[in-house]
Amino acid sequence: MPESTERGALTEAVYYILLALHTPMHGYGIMQFVKEISKGRVNLGPGTLYGAINTMLGKGWIKALENGLDSRKKEYEITELGRNVVEEEIQRLEELIINGKKAVRGEEI
Amino acid sequence: MKSVVRRLFVNFEKEEKWINDMAAKGMNFIDYSFSRYLFEKGTPGEYVYRIELLNNLPSHPESKAYIEFMEETGAECVSTYWRWVYFRKKAADGAFDIYSDYDSRIKHYKRVISLVAAVMILNIVPAISNLYLGLFLGAKSGIYANAFVSIANWIVVVTFMPMIVSYVKKIRKMKKEKKLYE
Numbered sequence: 527m528p529e530s531t532e533r534g535a536l537t538e539a540v541y542y543i544l545l546a547l548h549t550p551m552h553g554y555g556i557m558q559f560v561k562e563i564s565k566g567r568v569n570l571g572p573g574t575l576y577g578a579i580n581t582m583l584g585k586g587w588i589k590a591l592e593n594g595l596d597s598r599k600k601e602y603e604i605t606e607l608g609r610n611v612v613e614e615e616i617q618r619l620e621e622l623i624i625n626g627k628k629a630v631r632g633e634e635i
Numbered sequence: 636m637k638s639v640v641r642r643l644f645v646n647f648e649k650e651e652k653w654i655n656d657m658a659a660k661g662m663n664f665i666d667y668s669f670s671r672y673l674f675e676k677g678t679p680g681e682y683v684y685r686i687e688l689l690n691n692l693p694s695h696p697e698s699k700a701y702i703e704f705m706e707e708t709g710a711e712c713v714s715t716y717w718r719w720v721y722f723r724k725k726a727a728d729g730a731f732d733i734y735s736d737y738d739s740r741i742k743h744y745k746r747v748i749s750l751v752a753a754v755m756i757l758n759i760v761p762a763i764s765n766l767y768l769g770l771f772l773g774a775k776s777g778i779y780a781n782a783f784v785s786i787a788n789w790i791v792v793v794t795f796m797p798m799i800v801s802y803v804k805k806i807r808k809m810k811k812e813k814k815l816y817e
Contacts, residue, residue: 538817539736554708571735572708573687573743576701599707 536615539570539578544612547588547604553579556602587611636676638662643670646798647719647747651686654721658682667714667721682723683731685710688747689718705733718750736817737809744802751802755795762788 536544539560546559557570579602582588587608591601604612627633640657644650654664654672661679664672691698693715702712702720709728714721724731734740762785769782 537736537738552707553704557708569730569732569735571732571739572705572710573733574735574739575708576704577739577742600704 535618536611537578538568539574540582541612541615542568542570543575543578543582544587544604544608547602547608550591550601550603552599552601582608637665638674638676640672640674641670642672645794646801647686647688651684654684654686658684658723664721664723665713667716669716680726683726684713684721684723685731685733687720687722687733688743688750689720690746692718693720737813741806741809744806748799748802748806751795751799755792755799758788758791758795761785762792 542560542564543556545563546556551559553572553575556575557572560568560570579588583590583602585607586605588602589605591603642653644653657664657674659680661677661681662674663677663682664684665675666673689695689698689701693699693702698720705722706712710722710724710731712720713723722731722733734743765781765785765788769779769785773779773782
């Protein structure tokens with residue numbers, strides 16, 4: 527992770543978890559969602575997911591929802607801060623794609 | 636039908652492989668206490684087992700929250716032993732790996748290394764002092780008790796050392812990969 531103001535790339539797990547949490551979901555739901563949208567390529571390990579959730583809760587990128595009825599299964603949702611992080615990441619990824627296509631295929635964009 | 640198998644593992648990865656080999660044969664692991672494994676006869680290949688070392692004892696609130704989370708994802712906490720937890724998941728549910736990236740895998744190996752290293756260091760000091768005492772007292776009085784204790788200490792040191800080396804090598808390899816891939 528760079529020390530300066532420049533932010534590093536999000537990990538694939540973090541990026542996909544943040545995408546998933548645009549809709550409130552619990553842990554298992556996130557795993558299913560990520561597996562589905564990546565067509566089975568990204569299989570989040572529950573231990574890795576748990577660590578990522580706690581780190582992102584600490585950073586305020588996501589928040590835990592208080593569930594009245596079924597409090598055993600904790601649901602999470604992305605915050606405004608988290609949405610900004612995703613937005614910045616999409617811009618960074620777009621830059622990577624555009625430059626990649628230019629360099630490799632000589633496409634003018 | 637239940638059956639007990641007595642075995643002692645020092646390396647959790649070898650233990651995990653053995654438990655999974657047993658499960659493939661239809662012997663499903665259900666409980667552990669020191670060197671004693673309890674199995675239940677079932678369908679071969681029904682479960683995949685994973686062993687994990689937690690940061691805290693299973694009774695700790697953080698561990699409880701984690702185990703609860705694991706169970707919500709379809710894993711079952713079969714048994715716990717000190718800070719070690721045995722999880723299993725139905726093989727039909729797909730691949731079961733607790734960690735899916737280098738960072739969390741490295742973190743877990745480091746946790747295991749610090750435990751194993753602590754036990755090893757606790758044995759190195761008495762291994763040396765008992766050897767010295769054993770030889771010194773033995774030569775004087777003919778009682779070699781300390782020397783025998785020293786042998787036990789050395790056995791622990793010698794069995795744990797290659798394990799630490801193998802984990803360190805694994806971490807190094809993953810760190811190298813991490814420079815290129817996530």
